[in-house]
Each structure stands twice: as structure tokens, then as C-alpha cells.
Amino acid sequence: TQLLEQSPQFLSIQEGENLTVYCNSSSVFSSLQWYRQEPGEGPVLLVTVVTGGEVKKLKRLTFQFGDARKDSSLHITAAQPGDTGLYLCAPLPGMDSSYKLIFGSGTRLLVRP
Amino acid sequence: SAVISQKPSRDICQRGTSLTIQCQVDSQVTMMFWYRQQPGQSLTLIATANQGSEATYESGFVIDKFPISRPNLTFSTLTVSNMSPEDSSIYLCSVRQGTPHNYGYTFGSGTRLTVV
Numbered sequence: 001t002q003l004l005e006q007s008p009q010f011l012s013i014q015e016g017e018n019l020t021v022y023c024n025s026s027s028v029f030s031s032l033q034w035y036r037q038e039p040g041e042g043p044v045l046l047v048t049v050v051t052g053g054e055v056k057k058l059k060r061l062t063f064q065f066g067d068a069r070k071d072s073s074l075h076i077t078a079a080q081p082g083d084t085g086l087y088l089c090a091p092l093p094g095m096d097s098s099y100k101l102i103f104g105s106g107t108r109l110l111v112r113p
Numbered sequence: 114s115a116v117i118s119q120k121p122s123r124d125i126c127q128r129g130t131s132l133t134i135q136c137q138v139d140s141q142v143t144m145m146f147w148y149r150q151q152p153g154q155s156l157t158l159i160a161t162a163n164q165g166s167e168a169t170y171e172s173g174f175v176i177d178k179f180p181i182s183r184p185n186l187t188f189s190t191l192t193v194s195n196m197s198p199e200d201s202s203i204y205l206c207s208v209r210q211g212t213p214h215n216y217g218y219t220f221g222s223g224t225r226l227t228v229v
Contacts, residue, residue: 040223041222042205042207042219042220042221043220044220045217045218088155098161099209099216100158100171101146101218102158104155106155108153
């Protein structure tokens with residue numbers, strides 16, 4: 001069972017469209033990370049959010065951490081085929097969890113040209 | 114960040130056989146991890162590879178099926194034993210590096226295993 005549930009599970013959109021994916025939990029986290037995994041590669045860190053309500057922007061990607069630090073969202077503006085991949089969220093682990101990085105269920109995004 | 118080399122990148126194996134996957138890091142790291150990614154799924158943690166001692170396995174994974182070695186701070190292997198088609202997955206290694214208050218995780222490109 002994933003600690004973090006991500007939605008939607010799969011999203012197929014046309015190039016130029018906007019989209020939002022969600023990462024939800026009943027637990028409170030001190031910080032949350034978003035990764036993207038492209039086909040044939042390992043996940044790559046996109047961002048870490050640490051403060052409730054925090055918004056971080058990475059070019060066309062906007063990340064938000066919920067006020068209660070239980071959820072997060074990723075919004076992509078004007079999606080491009082290069083955004084295709086598996087988007088994963090994970091709480092940044094600490095010593096209390098033996099530094100084990102546990103991923104959410106993931107959102108698979110396909111951006112069609 | 115560390116550069117991870119994983120070998121092989123892919124393999125097709127007969128059921129009942131075993132495959133050993135290697136993970137080589139270009140710098141010494143304190144923590145190494147192994148993950149499994151079943152088709153169309155997220156990553157699931159198999160175990161933490163401990164240098165000089167037995168690996169720490171997550172629920173649902175056992176040493177007899179997934180023996181792990183970590184002889185030093187830059188290298189680890191994962192063996193998938195007595196394989197069945199259900200073991201067809203991508204297997205990835207990961208390392209944690211940095212200071213106690215500023216650290217991150219890097220992943221290898223994975224080993225795509227198909228069991229026939």
C-alpha cells in the first residue's frame with residue numbers, strides 16, 4: 001500500500017494543454033519531493049517543497065505544498081512532448097525512517113505532438 | 114551528484130535461473146538501495162544494502178529470493194534467484210549522498226529483466 005496516492009494514474013493530453021496532477025496522503029510530512037522518470041531512465045529529482053503553502057516554479061512546472069503539509073500538486077503549463085514520463089512524489093525521509101525513499105503510486109503522463 | 118552505472122541494462126532469462134545485477138558508483142556513498150518497478154507501476158523499495166553486513170529487506174522481500182551484497186562503499190549487487198515470469202520488472206539501484214542536513218538521491222538507469 002502506497003503511503004502517497006497520486007491522481008490521475010494516467011493522463012494523455014495534446015501538446016499545448018495545461019494539466020495538474022495530485023499527490024495526497026492522510027499523513028503530515030516535513031517535506032515532499034517530486035521526481036520525473038523518463039522511459040529507460042531512473043527517476044530524477046525536480047523539486048523539494050518544505051513549507052506548508054509553499055509554491056515553487058521550475059520553468060513551466062509549478063509545485064505547491066498543501067497548507068497542512070499532507071498533499072501537493074504539480075501544474076504544467078503548455079505541456080510539451082518532452083514532459084512525457086512518470087511523475088512521482090515522495091516524502092523526503094529522515095533518520096527516523098532509515099532514510100528510505102518511498103514513492104507514491106505515480107502519474108504517467110503522455111503528451112501527444 | 115554521484116554517477117551510477119548499472120549492468121546489465123537489460124536481459125532475457127529463462128525461468129528457474131538467477132541473474133545478478135551490478136551497481137557501481139563513481140564516489141563513496143553511505144547508503145545504497147534497490148528498487149523494483151513492475152510494468153506500468155511506481156517504484157517499490159526492495160532493500161537497503163548495508164556495507165559489511167546483511168541487507169535490510171522491506172516487507173514482502175526476502176534474502177533467499179533477492180540476495181544482496183555490498184562489499185564496499187561504491188559497489189553493490191542484487192541477485193534475482195529462481196526467476197519466474199512474475200519477476201519481470203525493472204530493477205534500479207539508488208544512492209543517498211550529502212550531509213546529514215542536506216542530502217539527495219540519485220538513481221541508476223535500471224535493469225530491464227524479462228523472464229520467459
